[in-house]
Amino acid sequence: MLEILYQDDVLVAVNKPAGMLVHRSWLDRHETQFVMQTLRDQIGQLVYPIHRLDRPTSGVLLFALNSEIANLLCQQFQQKQTEKQYLAVVRGYVTGHGKIDYPLKIQLDKIADKFSQQDKAPQSAVTFYEGLQTVEMPYGVGRYATSRYSLVRLVPKTGRKHQLRRHMKHIFHPILGDTQYGDLH
Template sequence: MVALYKPASWLVHRTGLDAGETRFVVQALRDQIGQHVYPVHRLDKGTCGVLVMALHPAAARALAEAFARHAVRKQYLALVRGWAPLQAEVDHPLRPDDAPPHAPAQPAHTLVSRLARLELPEPSDPRFAGTRASLVLAQPTTGRRHQIRRHLKHIAHPIIGDATHGKGPLNRWWAERLGLQRLWLHAWRLELPHPQDGRRITLDSGLRWPQVAHDGGIPSWLDWQRVFALPWEEV
């Protein structure tokens, strides 16, 4: 297997839904290490962080089976609107985006924990005197498409920068303040069984809250430093 850091704005593999894109993790990694790779899970285009691929079909089957039986623990960081609850369990079935309206929704479950909150004196909405936001840890126990984004919207705390499930005016306000337009969702840690012998291993993106390790190697870390530098009140 191989673990890598996926940059924001890269697709994992080619898709007809984004025909104009030219950067694909699968092809870039294959060229970098000189061998075929097998995707076993994926991250949205706008999400950065830890991604795992298999190096041969047997490992791909073992890893895919681990994801299917929920033997993989996933942790994400997200910047969201408003003051999220300290703890929330979102058990809200989701229908696939491309499914017909009568298709049944599939079980979906996410644990959400607030790490910090802030209130800025500048209003992003004229109805309010200030702007509130939270930094949350999201742990999905199922793997539906856009699950974290849809579940955070479901509890009225959409991810900042989410053009599909968030609020356009608020996204633009934050983009102006942070100097960057992006989806503020980061795949932080994966804990999974090794495909060869089943031992539990933890893969960490290297991002550190509330500080970032500065080695200059990963631009996404500098993106998140803009968020971490805000006047947070930790839980």
């Protein structure tokens, strides 16, 4: 059962748990649980996803309850009239705010992009960040005597694959728990 955060006659927002796919994909045929189908069964009507979150990402996921509203909201996202914001806990101290303007090379899926050109040029990628809170814990990690973390607000201005995770790694503040772009601690 999904936690419904908001619902009216045309929209429903849910708390997507980490590890769950938004919808079915032929790349993940073995998966049996999806947010879209779970929500449809839970509220008893068709739902239309407005955006997606990566499988390892938890957060608010917005669905329309009819295709017309879905089309309108998707257009707003495409025309940059709607902004996504993310909160993340990262390694180290992030204070103040800034802009990460670091082009990202397209990451191809092993199966889906098997026949795609492998050496594409990096694409523009921009993320704004703001350090909200810091904490230091008396537990050693690796070569460090203590553990330092920051809560940051991330606002992507482009939508590249794993953009936030890759950008935070680029500025040496990987997202906590990200074993692909961060570390195992």
